[in-house]
Amino acid sequence: MNYILFDGPSRNNLLPFTFTRPVADIRIGILTIREKWETYLELTTTTITEDYLSDKYPMVEMDENVMINASYLPNLELVEMVKDLQENQAIFKDEDVIAFFTKEAQEDIDFNNFEAIEFAEDIIKVENTWDIFSKNGDAIQDDFNLLTKDRKSKPIPSSNNVIEQENIFIEEGAKLEFTTLNASSGPIYIGKDTEIMEGSIIRGPFALCEHATVKLGAKIYGPTTVGPHCKVGGEVNNSVLFGYSNKGHEGFLGNSVLGEWCNLGADTNTSNLKNNYAEVRLWDYQTEGFAKTGLQFCGLMMGDHSKCGINTMFNTGTVVGVNANIFGSGYPRNFVPSFSWGGSSGFTTYLTKKAFEVAKVVMARRKIEFSEQDEAILEHVFEETKKYRRN
Numbered sequence: 001m002n003y004i005l006f007d008g009p010s011r012n013n014l015l016p017f018t019f020t021r022p023v024a025d026i027r028i029g030i031l032t033i034r035e036k037w038e039t040y041l042e043l044t045t046t047t048i049t050e051d052y053l054s055d056k057y058p059m060v061e062m063d064e065n066v067m068i069n070a071s072y073l074p075n076l077e078l079v080e081m082v083k084d085l086q087e088n089q090a091i092f093k094d095e096d097v098i099a100f101f102t103k104e105a106q107e108d109i110d111f112n113n114f115e116a117i118e119f120a121e122d123i124i125k126v127e128n129t130w131d132i133f134s135k136n137g138d139a140i141q142d143d144f145n146l147l148t149k150d151r152k153s154k155p156i157p158s159s160n161n162v163i164e165q166e167n168i169f170i171e172e173g174a175k176l177e178f179t180t181l182n183a184s185s186g187p188i189y190i191g192k193d194t195e196i197m198e199g200s201i202i203r204g205p206f207a208l209c210e211h212a213t214v215k216l217g218a219k220i221y222g223p224t225t226v227g228p229h230c231k232v233g234g235e236v237n238n239s240v241l242f243g244y245s246n247k248g249h250e251g252f253l254g255n256s257v258l259g260e261w262c263n264l265g266a267d268t269n270t271s272n273l274k275n276n277y278a279e280v281r282l283w284d285y286q287t288e289g290f291a292k293t294g295l296q297f298c299g300l301m302m303g304d305h306s307k308c309g310i311n312t313m314f315n316t317g318t319v320v321g322v323n324a325n326i327f328g329s330g331y332p333r334n335f336v337p338s339f340s341w342g343g344s345s346g347f348t349t350y351l352t353k354k355a356f357e358v359a360k361v362v363m364a365r366r367k368i369e370f371s372e373q374d375e376a377i378l379e380h381v382f383e384e385t386k387k388y389r390r391n
Contacts (some may be wrong), residue, residue, distance in 0.1 A: 001083075002062040003041055005034060005070040006048035010078040010127040015285040016303030016321045016338065017129065017242075017259050019381045022049035022057050024070035027227050027242045028124075028132050028205040029139030030147060030189055033070050039146060052380040056373040057352050068099045073124040081119065090114040093123065105310060129319075130282065130293050132240050132257045137186055137223030141206040144169065144187040156181070167204065174208075186222050194292070215248055227260075229366060237272070239299070244366060256299035259322075261362055265310035272299035274316045283319040283335040290334070303338065305359055305378070312343075321388070322381050323355045337388035338381055349389055352382050 007025040012018075015027055024034040024047055031039065038045055046060040048067070066085055072078070072093070081091055082099045090100035098119055102109055124135050153233070154170040156162055159177045167183035170176075173193035175235060179200045181188050186205030190196070196214040205222040208214065212226045215233030226232050227243035234247065237254040241247070245258045247268035256270055273296065274280065280298035284291035302320040309327030320326065321338030328342030341350035356378070360370040373377075 001043070002060065002065045003037070003043060003045045003068060003082075004048055004061070004065055005037065005045050005068050007050070008069040008071050010071045010125075010208050011050075012286045013128050013284075015124070015129075016319065017132075017257070019254045019338065019384075020053075020259070020304045020377055022047045022053060023126070024049075025057070026126060026132065027225065028073070028126060028136055029141075029225065029239060030143035030191075030209065033073060033126070036143065036146070037068065037074050040074045040076075041083075052377060056371075056377065064101070064103055066099060066101050069097060071126050073126065073142070074096050075121070075123060075142065077121050078105045078119060078123060081117065085117075085319070088114050089117060091117045091119050093119050093125075096125075118246075129257060130255075130295055130298055133223075133238050133255055134295065136225060136238065136240055140189070140207050140223055140225065141187060143207070144189050144205075146188070150349075157231065163292075171210070179230075209243070232248065238297075242304075244368075254299045255295075255297045256301065258300075258302045259304035259306070261305045261359065262302050263307040263362075265308050265312055267310055268308055268314070269317040270299040270314040270318070272297045280317040282317045295304075303361075305355070306336075321385060323350060323359075323378060325350055325355075335388075338385040338391060340389060347390070352379060 007023045011023055014345055025032050034045055046058050047057045049057055061234050085101040086103050087103060091098045124138055138199055157177055161180040164183040168181055170186045170190040171192040174190045176196040177199040179196050181202050183204045185203055188204040189207045191208055191210040193207045193211050197216040202220045203222055209226045209228040213231045218233045219235045221237040224236055225240045226230050227241045229244045230241045230339045231246045231248045234250040235252045239253050239256040241258045242260045244260045245262040247253050247264040251268045253270050254272035280293050281290040282293050298317045300314045300318050303322035304324055305362040306324040307319050313331050315331045315334055318334050320336040323338055324331050324336050324340045326343055328343030332343050339350040340347040342348055363370045
């Protein structure tokens with residue numbers, strides 16, 4: 001069977017992260033949503049997404065296809081239902097389509113002609129940016145169960161202080177000495193070829209993905225995910241770093257999400273609680289205004305390739321777009337458009353030529369090429385987000 005993950009109606013609610021990737025490639029828990037589905041299905045998937053992303057994330061359509069809404073995280077019950085789908089059957093959650101089997105081209109689909117199957121069980125759905133951190137604990141637990149089933153952890157070196165060892169899983173090549181791992185509040189997953197440096201204190205749920213590093217004396221509270229090739233230090237609480245991003249120094253990051261290729265300068269701090277304890281409002285690309293989140297705790301949402309200088313302070317509920325460069329004293333405003341250069345005293349446009357020069361150098365350090373596809377995607381984002389920049 002051919003499985004295709006589609007963005008669905010939540011795509012714009014998940015900006016700025018979906019400026020540069022399909023919904024399926026958002027990381028929540030240990031794995032990306034795509035990796036979760038492919039692990040359960042034991043098959044590769046392709047994607048229906050925005051046209052400008054389709055060269056990098058192509059769709060392969062066959063005579064028979066099962067389309068899956070990438071906002072929904074798989075579990076065993078749902079996957080079995082998806083595998084059992086017959087032609088012109090669709091799985092719904094309330095009025096939302098989760099998956100359907102079709103032989104028709106996507107533009108010809110009419111759900112009035114489908115047999116509706118209701119999915120009645122609980123399921124994790126990622127439909128807003130803040131879901132990525134607020135639902136991360138459940139996602140870590142589900143991925144931990146999926147990845148460690150019938151497997152045995154590598155031994156934990158004796159120098160470490162460990163609480164509830166049965167909830168800790170260490171992959172091959174991980175290095176950790178003289179750390180504290182407390183898995184009493186949730187599992188701790190230490191990925192392949194990672195390192196946790198001495199003096200670090202970690203409370204689960206926590207996921208350290210392959211080739212990632214926790215710096216000396218870091219203090220990390222779950223639920224937190226440190227994606228592949230990331231580096232974290234200082235104090236981190238209930239945050240998700242997708243991959244290749246660094247918060248390598250002292251400073252606080254809480255209730256936040258960083259995309260890929262981000263860098264937070266030394267002593268960067270995010271506020272995750274308003275002084276009056278009021279509900280946090282967050283920039284909404286759909287309405288082009290600030291929308292209620294229903295949350296009391298919400299920090300920073302930062303899109304791919306964005307960076308900030310030392311001693312940067314982010315206000316509660318700040319959204320930073322793609323390829324922004326922030327520096328200087330004071331608080332920048334709560335919404336920083338993509339390709340912005342500056343800080344609290346104002347912003348100018350960060351021209352693509354300069355931004356791409358930096359991206360090439362940064363990615364080359366990790367032996368990854370800044371491709372023509374990457375350049376074309378970011379050029380599109382630059383044009384699409386012009387209306388938010390004041391110059």
